[in-house]
Amino acid sequence: MKGKVLVFGGTTEGRILSDYLRDYCIPHEVSVATEYGRDILAEKGEDKLLVGRKDRGEIEKVIKDGSFTIVVDATHPFATVVSEEIKGACDSAKVRYLRLKRDTGKELTGRDDIIYADTLKEAVSALAAISGNILLLTGSKDLQDISDSFPDVSRLYARVLPNEESIGKCAKAGLSGKQIFAMQGPFSRQMNVATIKEINASAIFTKESGRTGGLSEKLEAALECGIKAVVLKNPENKSENSEGYSLEKVLQLLAEHCEIEIVLQKNITLAGIGPGGEEYFTRELTKEFEVADVIFGAQAVVRNLGNGFIKKSHKEIPIIPEYSGEKIYKYLEENSEFKHPLVLFSGDISLCSGAKKASEYFRDRNYKIKRICGISSVTFFAERLGLSLEKVRIVSAHGRQCNVRGYVAQNEEVIILPSDADNAREICSLTAGSSQIIGMSESVTAKAQNTGENMVVTVGCDLGTTDEKILKISEKPELAADISGKCLIYVKNPAAVHQPAAHGLSDDEIIRGKAPMTKEEIRALSMRKLALTGNAVFYDIGAGTGSVSLEAALLSPDINVYAIEKKDEAVALLQQNKEKFGADNIEIIHGEAPEALDLPAPTHVFIGGSGGNMGKILATVFTSNESARIVINAVTAETFAEIMECLRDYPNIEPDIIQVFACRYKKAGRYHLADALNPVYIITLQKGEKHDRD
Structure with missing residues (x-):
C-alpha cells in the first residue's frame, strides 16, 4: 500500500471519512482544532489525532514531518480562512490537496420568512431590523462580530457547545445567564421549536450548513413557529470555481492514490419493535438505538419515539416518518453523512411485507443488511387467547389479495393479518357464517354439525397498548362495529378436521x-x-x-x-x-x-x-x-x-x-x-x- 493521508476534520464528513480509513487500514492521522473535536473522534475509535489550530507554516511542517502524501480538507464550509491555509501548505509541500465538500442543498427562494445573506454584516443588519428576541444558531465563532454590530445585545440568545471556550466567547460578547444555551447536537425539529418558544424568539440566525448542520430542522422549526429565519450563505456555493468532491469521490481518489480497492458497502438495520411500547423492545434493538444516527418508520411506529426511548438515551437524532425502501434510499443518498440508519417496523419483520420489500431493495443496492426480530403481533395474540401455535395457519391479507375463506376452509385454526380495520370487518363478515358458507361440501358440513361445535371468530385490536381490545365476534356479531386500529383475526373452524385429506368433489x-x-x-x-x-x-x-x-x-x-x-x-x-x-x-x-x-x-x-x-x-x-x-x-x-x-x-x-x-x-x-x-x-x-x- 502506498500513501499516507492527513485529514483536517472535526466535522461530520471528517468523522465519516476517518471511519472508512480505519476500516480499510489506510495509514492516516486526523487534525482537529479543539479538544472537544478530539473527544468525539476518540469515542468513535480514532486514536491517530493531532489537536490544535495551525497556520500555514505549522501545517506544512506537519505534512513533511509525518511523510504525508495526500491531504483531505474536511473542515467546515464556513472555515474559508482555514481552507486557504491548508491549501497553501499543500502547495508548498508539493502534496495533493482534496477538498471534501459538503452538499448544503438548494436555497428556499421566494419566501418572505427566509432571508439569505451573502455576508455576516448583511445578516446582522437583517436581524437588527426584526423586533423581539433573536436565537443565534451559528455557534460561538462569530459571536463577537455579531454583538459588536447589533444594537441591543440583551435581545440575543446563543446556542453553543458545552465547553469552556464557547461559554467564554459568549461572556466576552456580552451574553450571560439565560442568554446562553450550552448544548451538544444534533438537534431535532422538536428541540429547536422548544428552544424558540422558551425565549419567545422572533427570528433565528443560522448558516447554510446543509443536512449535516441541521439546517432543515432549524428552518422547519422556524416555519412551524411562524418566525423569520436569516441564513448566511455557504461561501463555497458563491464561487463557481470552488473545487470540491463528494465523500464517494474523495474515497475513490484516495483508493487510487493508495493503490487499494475500496468497496462502499453501506449498512442499514431493519428492526421489529413489537407492539410499540418500550417494555416490549428486545435487548438487541435497545443496543441498536445507541448506534443509530437516523431512524425511519411509519408515522404510527415512530410518533412516540421523540418523547420516549430516544430521549432517554441522551441523544437527539433525526426521526423520519417513512418506511418505503425507495424513499429511504433516496433520503440516504441525499444525506450521505448518515452511516447507521435504522428502519423500524411494528411487530416482527418476518411477518411484515414492508420489511421484506425494503430488504430486497437495499440488497440490490449493495447494502449490508442487519435484521432484528421483534415480538410479533401473532405471538402476542396467541398469548392473549391461550393458543398453541404449532397447528395454527398464519395468513397475511395485509395489502394483498388473499383467499381468506379458502384458508379457513382447509385449516382448523387460522390467524389472519388484515390490511386495516375495514378489511378486518369485511373478513369477519365472510367467516362468521356457517361452515357451508366458507367452502365446505355438504357431507363435510353434516359431519361438522353433528359435533355440535360452532365456528369461533375473535379479533384483537391494538394489542399491547392502552387501547387493547379482544372482541369475540362469533358470540356477539354487533362487536364488529368496535374493530379499530391495528388488528388480527383468529378463526377456529371445527369443520376443517372433517375435510378429506385427498381433494376431490362429487x-x-x-x-x-x-x-x-x-x-x-x-x-x-x-x-x-x-x-x-x-x-x-x-x-x-x-x-x-x-x-x-x-x-x-x-x-x-x-x-x-x-x-x-x-x-x-x-x-x-x-x-x-x-x-x-x-x-x-x-x-x-x-x-x-x-x-x-x-x-x-x-x-x-x-x-x-x-x-x-x-x-x-x-x-x-x-x-x-x-x-x-x-x-x-x-x-x-x-x-x-x-x-x-x-x-x-x-x-x-x-x-x-x-x-x-x-x-x-x-x-x-x-x-x-x-x-x-x-x-x-x-x-x-x-x-x-x-x-x-x-
Missing part, C-alpha cells in the same frame, strides 16, 4: 343445470395430469359449470383460477358454485377464447371446450408462456383430429395421450346395470416434457 355436490360438466372420474385424471403447483395461474377454458375450476381452487387458496366461459347460463352456474364453495380465488371471465385471454400469463391450462379455436388458443397460451402445461379433454374424433393437426406447428412438443373408458353401475331392481361414460381423450402438452412408457 358430481352431486356441484350445481349443474344444463351446462356441460367434466365428470369426476375424468376430472381426477385430468387434475393429476395438470400437476398444479401452489402458486399456479390456472386457465379453465370452456369452464361450463366450473367443476375443474372448483377442483383447482379448493386444492390451494394460493392458486389463481380464471374460469373462461362464453355462455350466459354457464356463467350463472359458475357464479353459484363459486359462492357455494367459497372459492374466492376463482375469477369468472365471461367471453370466448382466445380473445378473452388478456390475463396474467398462465402456468397451467385446462381446455374442456375450444369452440373450433384450438389452434388460436394454443398459440395465445404458448405466446404468453412457452412453458405452460396444458391438459385437453376431447370426446369426439373430430376434436382429437383437430388437436393432432394443431400439434404439427409444435414439433418440439411430444404429447402425452391417454384414452379413458369409465363405467358406472346403477341398481335396477336386484340387478346393477352398466351406465358407461363417453370415452375421453386426455392430452397433456408441455415443451420439453418426455413420456417414455416402454
Whole structure:
C-alpha cells in the first residue's frame, strides 16, 4: 500500500471519512482544532489525532514531518480562512490537496420568512431590523462580530457547545445567564421549536450548513413557529470555481492514490419493535438505538419515539416518518453523512411485507443488511387467547389479495393479518357464517354439525397498548362495529378436521343445470395430469359449470383460477358454485377464447371446450408462456383430429395421450346395470416434457 493521508476534520464528513480509513487500514492521522473535536473522534475509535489550530507554516511542517502524501480538507464550509491555509501548505509541500465538500442543498427562494445573506454584516443588519428576541444558531465563532454590530445585545440568545471556550466567547460578547444555551447536537425539529418558544424568539440566525448542520430542522422549526429565519450563505456555493468532491469521490481518489480497492458497502438495520411500547423492545434493538444516527418508520411506529426511548438515551437524532425502501434510499443518498440508519417496523419483520420489500431493495443496492426480530403481533395474540401455535395457519391479507375463506376452509385454526380495520370487518363478515358458507361440501358440513361445535371468530385490536381490545365476534356479531386500529383475526373452524385429506368433489355436490360438466372420474385424471403447483395461474377454458375450476381452487387458496366461459347460463352456474364453495380465488371471465385471454400469463391450462379455436388458443397460451402445461379433454374424433393437426406447428412438443373408458353401475331392481361414460381423450402438452412408457 502506498500513501499516507492527513485529514483536517472535526466535522461530520471528517468523522465519516476517518471511519472508512480505519476500516480499510489506510495509514492516516486526523487534525482537529479543539479538544472537544478530539473527544468525539476518540469515542468513535480514532486514536491517530493531532489537536490544535495551525497556520500555514505549522501545517506544512506537519505534512513533511509525518511523510504525508495526500491531504483531505474536511473542515467546515464556513472555515474559508482555514481552507486557504491548508491549501497553501499543500502547495508548498508539493502534496495533493482534496477538498471534501459538503452538499448544503438548494436555497428556499421566494419566501418572505427566509432571508439569505451573502455576508455576516448583511445578516446582522437583517436581524437588527426584526423586533423581539433573536436565537443565534451559528455557534460561538462569530459571536463577537455579531454583538459588536447589533444594537441591543440583551435581545440575543446563543446556542453553543458545552465547553469552556464557547461559554467564554459568549461572556466576552456580552451574553450571560439565560442568554446562553450550552448544548451538544444534533438537534431535532422538536428541540429547536422548544428552544424558540422558551425565549419567545422572533427570528433565528443560522448558516447554510446543509443536512449535516441541521439546517432543515432549524428552518422547519422556524416555519412551524411562524418566525423569520436569516441564513448566511455557504461561501463555497458563491464561487463557481470552488473545487470540491463528494465523500464517494474523495474515497475513490484516495483508493487510487493508495493503490487499494475500496468497496462502499453501506449498512442499514431493519428492526421489529413489537407492539410499540418500550417494555416490549428486545435487548438487541435497545443496543441498536445507541448506534443509530437516523431512524425511519411509519408515522404510527415512530410518533412516540421523540418523547420516549430516544430521549432517554441522551441523544437527539433525526426521526423520519417513512418506511418505503425507495424513499429511504433516496433520503440516504441525499444525506450521505448518515452511516447507521435504522428502519423500524411494528411487530416482527418476518411477518411484515414492508420489511421484506425494503430488504430486497437495499440488497440490490449493495447494502449490508442487519435484521432484528421483534415480538410479533401473532405471538402476542396467541398469548392473549391461550393458543398453541404449532397447528395454527398464519395468513397475511395485509395489502394483498388473499383467499381468506379458502384458508379457513382447509385449516382448523387460522390467524389472519388484515390490511386495516375495514378489511378486518369485511373478513369477519365472510367467516362468521356457517361452515357451508366458507367452502365446505355438504357431507363435510353434516359431519361438522353433528359435533355440535360452532365456528369461533375473535379479533384483537391494538394489542399491547392502552387501547387493547379482544372482541369475540362469533358470540356477539354487533362487536364488529368496535374493530379499530391495528388488528388480527383468529378463526377456529371445527369443520376443517372433517375435510378429506385427498381433494376431490362429487358430481352431486356441484350445481349443474344444463351446462356441460367434466365428470369426476375424468376430472381426477385430468387434475393429476395438470400437476398444479401452489402458486399456479390456472386457465379453465370452456369452464361450463366450473367443476375443474372448483377442483383447482379448493386444492390451494394460493392458486389463481380464471374460469373462461362464453355462455350466459354457464356463467350463472359458475357464479353459484363459486359462492357455494367459497372459492374466492376463482375469477369468472365471461367471453370466448382466445380473445378473452388478456390475463396474467398462465402456468397451467385446462381446455374442456375450444369452440373450433384450438389452434388460436394454443398459440395465445404458448405466446404468453412457452412453458405452460396444458391438459385437453376431447370426446369426439373430430376434436382429437383437430388437436393432432394443431400439434404439427409444435414439433418440439411430444404429447402425452391417454384414452379413458369409465363405467358406472346403477341398481335396477336386484340387478346393477352398466351406465358407461363417453370415452375421453386426455392430452397433456408441455415443451420439453418426455413420456417414455416402454
